[in-house]
Amino acid sequence: MSKKSKDRLQHIANHLNPNKKDEALEKSEWKDAILEIRRRQTQNRTPDITDRGYIRQKTTGKLWVRERIEGFLDTGSFREIGSVAGNAKYKADGTVESYTAANFICGKGTVSQRDVIVAADDFAIRGGHADGAVWGKSLYAEQLARKLKVPMVRLIDGSSGGGSVTLILDKGATYLPPLFGMHDMIASLSEIPVVAAALGPAVGLGAARATLTHFSVVSSDIGSLFAAGPPIVANATYETVSKEELGGALIHTSNGTFDNLASTETECFQQIHQFLSYMPTNNFNLPPYQVTDDPVDRCDDELLDIIPKRRQRMYQVRDILTRVVDKGSLFEIGSRWGDGAVCALARMNGYVVGIITFDCTLKGSVISAASCHKFRRHIDLCDTFGIPIINFADYAGFAVGTVAEKEATIRYGSTLTAALYQCDVPYFSVVLRKVFGVAGAAFVDNRVPNMRIAWPSGDWGSLPLEGGIYAAYRRELDAAGEKRNEMYEKIMSQFEAVRSPLRTAEIFDMPEIIDPRDTRPILCEWVKMMYDHVLPQRLEKTKIHGPRILYRP
Incomplete structure (x- = not known):
């Protein structure tokens, strides 16, 4: 064994056994400095179980910040950056009088052996406030993730960047509020996956950090989000509310502020792991392929009658999705909001795909303003990271009526x-x-050529036939008096004769009407062709011309 190797092993041994005397260090002129570095690192990485902030953290059922990092990353993979950053006070002779660690930890690690940058707030120190964070660490973490082109993971707990009025007294003056790092945070959205978990209150800039993401999840037992906390709200609007009433997890997963709800911190980590498993490291790479034992030609007989022949009857679209995509691969995003819009990631024969469809049991497949927001966000995600989109179409049109008009549904529909066309x-x-x-047209007629197939249950046109008849034959129906229903049924029977999707296929306006059981084999073949022939060319254009500004949170 070479001397260099022996020295390296000795160094590791000394690290593992700090009580063993380090003879080389004892002789070094830098002994005192290195020992001070080690002392601070040890202090920062060892919980003080008597500290009020740590006690508060544990008694509220929360993990300590370093427990979070260890639980989230692959074991032993964390390489901390800024391990001794903090607030120190010195005596006149230059010796340290006191030292408090920064309440923000960052570094590089791996998730399933893939590199990420992780940034985590320590609410145990000054409640996560920026004046204890050493703001340069947060800025550096964001810039580093963007420079290395690896995913950015934010574990948020505290105001996470918001200031404190006490800073004014310390500085002796007020100041214009800065947004350090915002340029990189927003630019990263078009380049690398950015995710966040709310593991406590996310306030002010912390709320922005939680929502300027591609995927966010909140722990239902401890997470919350608001622009300003209850004391400021009470002063501004005279409302007396708790954190939960103001911005609890259930509120913000039902309005789309957070994508997903988790029951615990550990489940938050699991959901982020799953989301990242579909994402490329950056938008200069294809989404990761994963070997599957689910046969490409698997045909599920349950698909034959999963959609009732009577059009007024409902069905469960998720039952279709789970029977078509690779088993166990469906990962829904934002299931608690969107008025029936269903968005997900999944795999087909091991290849990543994006899914958009509609839950007809909610709103009757009518697209609201909230549905538009949700679909647009998911389409932008797939477009940013080169993920093919599969659209399982069931759209009755945009919502109508006074509520829809007040919500500017057509504006958001446009x-x-x-987004679909761009x-x-x-x-x-x-x-x-x-x-x-x-x-409906926007969802199925936005490409040249349009690649589409239909099930025998397909039903389409300029507007739903039932309502269209009342509009087109209003005068005749009104004149029919007591025979109104009889006339309506007579007119409807005439249209039923030409309503069959086979008529549309005859004129080649629909390329194929298929046996529903053939859906998976057809889609698997299409997805593989896209990954083999189309996506690599798209990727080359990105490498030559750079990423487009694609993602708008």
Whole structure:
């Protein structure tokens, strides 16, 4: 064994056994400095079980910040950056009088052997406030993730960047509030996966850090988010509210502020792991392939009758998705909001795909303003990271009525339509049932050529036939008096004769009407072709011309 190798082993041994005398260090002129570094690192990495902040952290059921990092990352993979950063006071002779660690920890680690940058708030120190964070660490972490082109993970607990009025007294003056690092945080959204978990209160800039992401999850037992906390709200609006009432996890997963809800911190980590497993390291790489033993030609007989022939009856679209995609691969995003819009990531024959569809049991497949927001966000995610989109179409059109008009549904519907037409990832539509109006057209007619198939349950047109008859034959129906229903049924029977999707296939407006059981084999073949032939060319354009500004949170 070489001397260099022996020295390296000795160094590791000394590290593992700090009580063993380090003879080389004892002789070094830098002994005192190195010992001070080690002392601070040891202090920062060892919980003080008598500290009020640590006690508060544990009694509220929360993990300590370093327990979080250890629980989130692969074992032993964390390489801390800024391990001795903190607030120190010195005596006149230059010796340390007191030292408090920064309440923000960052560094590099791995998740499933893939590199990430992780940044975590320590609420045990000054309640996570910025004046204890050494703000340069947060800025550095964001810049480093962007420079290395690896995912950015934020474990948020505290105001996470918001200031404190006590700073004014310390500085002797007020100051214009800065947004250090915002440029990099926003630019990263078009380059690398950015995720966050709310493991406590996310306030002010912390709320921005939680929502300027591609995926966010909140722990239902401890997480919350608000622009300002209850004391400031009480002064501004005279409302007396608790943190839970103001911005609890249930509130913000039902309005789309957070994507997903988790029951514990550990489940938050698991959901982030799963999300990252579908993401490329950056948008200069293809999404990661994963070997599967689920046969490409698997055909599920349950698909034959999963959609009732009577159009007024509902069905569960998620039962279709789980029977078509690779088993166990469906990962839904934002299930608690969006008025029936369903967005997910999944795999087909091991390849990552994005899923958009609609839960017809909610709102009857009618697209609201909230649905538009949710669909647009997911389309932008897939477009940013080169993930092919599979659209399981069942859209009755945009919502109508006074509520829909007040919510500016058409305005947001136009934004959604623009997103569908602007994105350039491969896109395939499987028409399950309804495709009506501008909304339906936007979802199935946004490519040249349009790649689409339909099930025998397909039903489409400029507007739903039932309502269209009342509009087109209003005068005749009103004149029919008591025979109104009889006339309506007579007119409807005439249209039923030409309503069959086979008629549409005859004129090649729908390329294929398929046996529902063939959906998986067809999609698996299409997805593989996209990864083999189309996505690599798209990636080359990105490498030559750079990423487009794609993602808008």
